[in-house]
Amino acid sequence: MIANARMYAVTPQAEEAWRALLARVSERAGVALPYVEHPAPAQVSALWARPDCGCVFMCGYPYASAQVTPHLLAAPAPALARYDGQPVYFTEFIVRADAPVQSLAHTFGQRLACMLPESNSGYNAPRHYLMRLAPAGTRALYRPTAMLTPTPREVIGAVLAGQAEVGVIDSFVMDLLRRYDPGLAAQLKTLALTPPTPIPTLVASAGADPQQCARVRAALLGLHEDAAGTALLAMLGLARFVAVQPADYACLPAMAYEADLAGFALTDAAAGEQGIG
Numbered sequence: 001m002i003a004n005a006r007m008y009a010v011t012p013q014a015e016e017a018w019r020a021l022l023a024r025v026s027e028r029a030g031v032a033l034p035y036v037e038h039p040a041p042a043q044v045s046a047l048w049a050r051p052d053c054g055c056v057f058m059c060g061y062p063y064a065s066a067q068v069t070p071h072l073l074a075a076p077a078p079a080l081a082r083y084d085g086q087p088v089y090f091t092e093f094i095v096r097a098d099a100p101v102q103s104l105a106h107t108f109g110q111r112l113a114c115m116l117p118e119s120n121s122g123y124n125a126p127r128h129y130l131m132r133l134a135p136a137g138t139r140a141l142y143r144p145t146a147m148l149t150p151t152p153r154e155v156i157g158a159v160l161a162g163q164a165e166v167g168v169i170d171s172f173v174m175d176l177l178r179r180y181d182p183g184l185a186a187q188l189k190t191l192a193l194t195p196p197t198p199i200p201t202l203v204a205s206a207g208a209d210p211q212q213c214a215r216v217r218a219a220l221l222g223l224h225e226d227a228a229g230t231a232l233l234a235m236l237g238l239a240r241f242v243a244v245q246p247a248d249y250a251c252l253p254a255m256a257y258e259a260d261l262a263g264f265a266l267t268d269a270a271a272g273e274q275g276i277g
Contacts, residue, residue, distance in 0.1 A: 001031065001032070001033060001052050001053065001054020001055070001204065001205075001208060001212065002033065002034055002035070002036040002050070002052055002053060002054055002055075002056065003022040003025075003026065003033040003034065003035045003036070003054060003055040003056065004035065004036055004037070004038055004047060004053070004055075004056045004057065005018035005019075005022065005056075005057055006037075006038045006039065006044055006047060006056075006057065007044065007057040007058075007059065007170075007173075007200055008057060008172065008173065008176060008200075008236075009039075010152070010153075010173055010176045010177050010180060010181065011176075011177075011180040011181050013180050014176050014179075014180045014236070017232070017235040017236050018035075018236065019035050020232055020235075021223075021232040021233070021235075021236065022035060022055055023035070024223065024228065024229060024232055025055060025216060025219045025220055025223065026055075026216075026219075028218075028219035028222070028223070028229075029212075029215040029216045029218065029219035030215060031054065031212045031215050031216055031219075033054045033055050033216070040150075040151045040153070040154075043150075044059075045062070045118065048062065048070070048203075050205065051205050051207055052205060052208075053070065053203060053204055053205040053208070054204050054205075054208060054212070054216065055073060055202050055204065055216055055220075056202065056203055056204070057200050057201070057202055057203075058070065058200060058201060058202075058203045059118070059119060059120050059121075059200045060120055060197070060198045060199070060200055060201060060249040060252050061118065061119065061120035061124050061249075061252040061253065061256070062118050063201065063203065063249055064246070064249035064250055064252050064253050065252075065253050068206045069206060069246065070203035070204060070205055070206050071203060071204040071205070071206065071208055071210070071213045072201055072203060072244055072245070072246065073201065073202040073203060073204060073213065073216055073217045073220055074201070074202055074217055074220040074221055074241035074242060074243060074244065075087035075198070075199050075200070075201040075202070075241065075242050075244045076172075076199060076202075076236075076238050076240075076241055076242075077238065077239045077240050077241070077242045078172055078175060078199075078237055078238060078239065079233075079234070079237050079238055079239040080175060080237065082171075083196075085239060086196070086242070087198065087199045087201075087242045087244060087248075088196035088197060088198060088199055089121065089170060089171045089172045089196065089197065089199040089200075090121075090125075090171040090193040090194050090195070090196055090197075091121045091122070091125045091126045091129070091168050091169065091170065091171065091193065091194040092168070092169050092170075092171050092174050092190045092192075092193055093107075093126070093166055093167075093168060093190065093191045093192040093193070094155075094156070094159060094166070094167045094168075094169055094174075094188045094189065094190055094191070095107065095159065095165060095166055095167075095188070095189060095191055096159060096160060096187065096188065096189075097186065097187050097188055097189045099165070099189070101191065102191070103191060103192075104133075104166075104191045104192040105133075107142075107165055107166045107191070108141045108142065108271075109141070109142070109143070109271055110142060110143065110164075110165035110166060111142065111143045111144065111145050111163070111164040111165050111166070111267075112142035112143070112144070112145070112164060112165075112166045112167070112168065112266065112267050113145050113149045113154070113155040113158035113159055113163070113164035113166070113167040113168070114126065114149065114155065114167070114168050114266055114267065115149065115150055115151070115152070115155065115168070116148075116150050120197060120200075120252055121168065121169070121170035121171070121173075121197075122152070122155065122168055122169070122170065123168075123266055124252060124255055124256050124259075125194045125197050125252075125255065126168040126194055126266060127255075127256075127259050127264065127265070127266040128194075128255040128256075128258065128259050129194040129195070130142075130264070130266065131258070131259050131262055131264040134264065138264070139263060139264065139265055139268050139270070139271070140264065140265040140266065140267055140268035140270075140271040141271055142166065142266070142267045142268075142271050143267055143268070143269055143271045144267035144268070144269060145158055145163055145164045145267075146163065147163065149164075149167075152169050152170060152173045155167040155168065155169055156169065156184065156188065159188065160187055160188075166191075170200075171193065172199065172237075174188075174190070175237050176236070176237065179237060197251070197252065197255075198244070198248050198249050198251070198252065201244055201249075202220065202241070204216065217243075220241040221240075221241055221242075221243060223240065223241055224239065224240035224241075
């Protein structure tokens with residue numbers, strides 16, 4: 001079975017930290033978990049579809065929507081106070097640091113760089129959040145970008161290049177960029193956060209050996225109990241890993257369903273013509 005941290009391998013240095021942490025998990029569990037790279041532009045959905053995932057980060061929305069459900073292992077609890085010790089995260093609405101706007105409402109009608117509809121932080125959560133802000137009968141508050149931006153780096157690139165005025169980014173991705181690429185992070189500022197939603201979780205493929213999964217899960221949940229594990233967690237801004245259940249992620253498809261039912265889109269070409277903002 002393989003290990004992979006593609007979702008949070010935001011720089012080569014961050015990926016090395018993940019490799020070290022997952023190697024420690026493998027050692028504690030007594031389960032071989034060779035780290036296999038799956039960098040962009042390869043689709044992350046192809047990684048999740050592999051039959052040999054043993055300890056791989058997966059977004060909670062596609063997890064909860066999957067026809068064949070992977071084994072849940074554990075979810076990270078980020079160490080910063082804003083996470084309150086829980087396995088949650090936010091979507092950050094980012095703009096260029098030199099942008100004159102100070103509130104999200106002042107950006108409505110402009111271009112928003114988002115990820116693919118399968119993403120929670122890059123699509124589902126911000127769509128649901130904006131739906132709650134929109135006047136009745138409004139289909140969307142933002143216009144789309146000319147090009148797709150399926151990864152956080154591409155969202156950031158679109159904002160910095162002036163191809164979008166606003167972008168939506170996983171808050172833990174931003175935490176890691178502030179740690180591992182502070183020069184890039186300093187070029188951005190955050191205007192708003194969504195409410196917390198369940199953070200991406202580590203999973204194993206549905207066909208994985210349940211006994212091996214149990215050993216990997218136990219290794220993750222106990223990682224913070226010794227000095228070596230604590231140091232590895234600290235390198236990635238984590239307090240610990242936390243046990244999670246399938247029901248914890250059921251809210252994510254429900255959010256998508258609510259927005260679908262309301263006919264609300266994250267972006268629409270006509271949004272700038274609606275006189276919003």
